[in-house]
Amino acid sequence: xxxxxSPGVVTKEVDLSSIIPAVSTTVAGYAAQFQWGPADHxxxxxxxxxxxxxxxxxxxxxxxxxxxxxxxxxYGSNLRLARYVGDTARNAAGPGGVSGSDSLIRNETLIDSAxxxxxAGQTGHFHARYPGNRGNSLKVVxxxxxxxxxxxxxxxxxxxYANQFDVNMPFTTGWAAGVDGEGVNDGVNIxxxxxxxxxxxxxxxxxxxxxAVSKASNALxxxxxxxxxxxxxxxxxxxxxxxxxxxxxxxxxxxxxxxGNLTWGSVVSAAGGSFDRLNAASGNTAGYAVxxxxxxxxxxxxxxxxxxxxxWGLLSDTDAEDISIIIGGPANSTQAGGIVDIADARKDxxxxxxPEETDCISNGVPLTQAAAESAVLDYRNTQxxxxxxYAFLDSGWKYQYxxxxxxxxxxxxxxxxxGIAVRSDENSETWFSPAGFNRGQVRGVVKLAFNPSKxxxxxxxxxxxxxxxxxxxxxxxxxxxxxxxxxxxxxxxxNVRRLFIxxxxxxxxxxxxxxFEQNDTFTRSHFxxxxxPFLRDVKARRGITEFKVVCDSSNNxxxxxxxxxxxxDIFIKxxxxxxxxxLSFVATSQGVDFSEIGS
Numbered sequence: 001x002x003x004x005x006s007p008g009v010v011t012k013e014v015d016l017s018s019i020i021p022a023v024s025t026t027v028a029g030y031a032a033q034f035q036w037g038p039a040d041h042x043x044x045x046x047x048x049x050x051x052x053x054x055x056x057x058x059x060x061x062x063x064x065x066x067x068x069x070x071x072x073x074x075y076g077s078n079l080r081l082a083r084y085v086g087d088t089a090r091n092a093a094g095p096g097g098v099s100g101s102d103s104l105i106r107n108e109t110l111i112d113s114a115x116x117x118x119x120a121g122q123t124g125h126f127h128a129r130y131p132g133n134r135g136n137s138l139k140v141v142x143x144x145x146x147x148x149x150x151x152x153x154x155x156x157x158x159x160x161y162a163n164q165f166d167v168n169m170p171f172t173t174g175w176a177a178g179v180d181g182e183g184v185n186d187g188v189n190i191x192x193x194x195x196x197x198x199x200x201x202x203x204x205x206x207x208x209x210x211x212a213v214s215k216a217s218n219a220l221x222x223x224x225x226x227x228x229x230x231x232x233x234x235x236x237x238x239x240x241x242x243x244x245x246x247x248x249x250x251x252x253x254x255x256x257x258x259x260g261n262l263t264w265g266s267v268v269s270a271a272g273g274s275f276d277r278l279n280a281a282s283g284n285t286a287g288y289a290v291x292x293x294x295x296x297x298x299x300x301x302x303x304x305x306x307x308x309x310x311x312w313g314l315l316s317d318t319d320a321e322d323i324s325i326i327i328g329g330p331a332n333s334t335q336a337g338g339i340v341d342i343a344d345a346r347k348d349x350x351x352x353x354x355p356e357e358t359d360c361i362s363n364g365v366p367l368t369q370a371a372a373e374s375a376v377l378d379y380r381n382t383q384x385x386x387x388x389x390y391a392f393l394d395s396g397w398k399y400q401y402x403x404x405x406x407x408x409x410x411x412x413x414x415x416x417x418x419g420i421a422v423r424s425d426e427n428s429e430t431w432f433s434p435a436g437f438n439r440g441q442v443r444g445v446v447k448l449a450f451n452p453s454k455x456x457x458x459x460x461x462x463x464x465x466x467x468x469x470x471x472x473x474x475x476x477x478x479x480x481x482x483x484x485x486x487x488x489x490x491x492x493x494x495n496v497r498r499l500f501i502x503x504x505x506x507x508x509x510x511x512x513x514x515x516f517e518q519n520d521t522f523t524r525s526h527f528x529x530x531x532x533p534f535l536r537d538v539k540a541r542r543g544i545t546e547f548k549v550v551c552d553s554s555n556n557x558x559x560x561x562x563x564x565x566x567x568x569d570i571f572i573k574x575x576x577x578x579x580x581x582x583l584s585f586v587a588t589s590q591g592v593d594f595s596e597i598g599s
Contacts, residue, residue: 020534023505025430026422028325031082031303031311032065036134038107039085040310046077057404061299064330068415075419084303084311085131092128092135092295127241132297137198143287144188145170146278159287165189167212175220179268186214186275192239215275216268305338318346328353328414333383343390351391354412355379360396360449372450389491391484395467396450416442431499431543433481433577440478496574519561524551546573
């Protein structure tokens with residue numbers, strides 16, 4: 001506190017209650033190609049139903065990428081998912097389909113910049129919300145009560161969608177009437193229709209409606225929120241964007257109305273004027289409809305792994321994304337290497353990988369065990385060729401039922417293995433090995449492409465490939481816990497690597513509050529009083545056997561202090577998982593005393 005210059009009483013608080021916080025260990029990150037949903041933007045998915053709702057069902061084009069996400073969600077419930085689309089993907093649009101690269105709106109964060117590319121009369125009054133051919137199923141319909149001698153409220157009621165709305169047209173919103181004092185007919189009813197049934201399963205289903213939204217850009221609701229139809233749609237629709245105002249005799253802004261009519265998007269003021277409405281020439285009961293077309297999704301593209309703000313590259317920023325697992329899916333060796341590089345650079349997560357499909361399967365038929373062993377080891381040692389404690393490689397692919405197509409699919413195991421690690425965290429602790437009969441059971445396996453024998457497992461395990469094995473009557477089990485670290489070390493085991501990720505992340509989070517404090521005995525002592533109880537708790541929960549924290553003048557020398565540094569050395573003896581069991585059975589004669597043998 002500042003020095004006092006006259007008598008007085010000053011109160012102050014000293015907070016010595018700081019603790020080591022809990023950190024998340026069950027959040028996974030993944031990138032894949034889907035038929036719908038936001039692209040190049042990470043979204044949290046918590047269940048398979050949520051996955052379907054946001055990104056659509058699996059297709060023949062993307063099931064190898066879709067099922068690792070769904071399989072992970074069978075074990076865990078926190079997946080940060082990025083959809084990837086290439087530069088030639090397009091959002092479906094109408095009228096007239098799509099128009100060049102302007103019609104690629106990857107996600108909601110880009111709509112404002114995309115709107116500058118569209119003006120009244122330009123192709124594309126409405127766009128599907130996301131790229132992909134699924135958007136071609138959408139139709140947008142609207143009605144404003146019409147204009148000209150042939151229109152009346154009774155005619156509006158003959159519109160086939162009129163019963164979907166609470167307000168009949170023509171209509172002047174209360175806000176517009178309050179500004180202008182007259183009927184400016186700014187209201188319009190808009191609906192989104194599933195024309196081909198790709199979203200709902202039933203052709204012609206009304207997906208969503210926008211009741212009595214306004215054509216005025218400055219329109220407000222009674223609660224002060226914006227009621228301009230384009231703002232309402234762009235902020236709340238799950239299916240479309242409104243990009244350019246309909247105009248002219250064909251698409252809704254009247255050419256036969258009164259002189260001085262206001263075009264859509266105009267500002268309502270006390271100066272008066274009425275909004276253009278549908279033309280009599282187009283028929284007085286049909287309203288207007290635009291079927292969206294031209295959407296493409298670019299299945300089969302190579303998803304960027306590193307050096308990109310797309311695909312897995314979105315997972316690179318440790319400050320922006322708190323994850324502990326990266327799922328590799330059907331990544332090829334180049335992509336897998338990039339994913340390992342991301343995990344190595346982050347140092348707070350583990351990448352879970354599988355060999356490529358061709359290492360286990362040829363034309364839908366599993367390879368022989370000898371051929372699969374050879375191919376998987378070649379993938380690990382030649383194609384991937386990485387040594388890292390932040391990566392974990394399983395032995396192959398599984399055959400599973402696809403309820404969406406009523407068929408069976410070959411999919412990589414890494415989504416399941418990553419899920420097993422999360423399930424082990426939730427049921428035990430992060431520093432327990434997820435392998436084995438107690439915690440390593442794999443769900444939904446019809447059969448394995450490569451079911452390694454004991455001889456196969458010996459060869460795979462020597463080269464850091466973790467076998468997944470089906471045992472008769474005992475299920476399919478993850479039967480190894482080695483990281484991809486080739487060097488003999490405590491960190492060549494997954495449970496040790498994940499233990500240290502937890503310790504480092506938690507203690508580092510607490511340590512940042514020591515920044516800009518005084519490097520003196522008090523600060524160093526306070527830091528130790530935070531760390532030691534945390535480590536005692538981890539020890540009690542069987543994560544470590546011993547520890548020591550050194551943070552005093554021995555490692556915070558005058559030279560360290562003069563460099564404005566703070567040093568703490570934390571020594572850890574991690575608990576090791578059991579990989580090898582020796583049982584010695586000794587036959588003895590009847591006269592032997594067991595107590596003598598035991599001693």
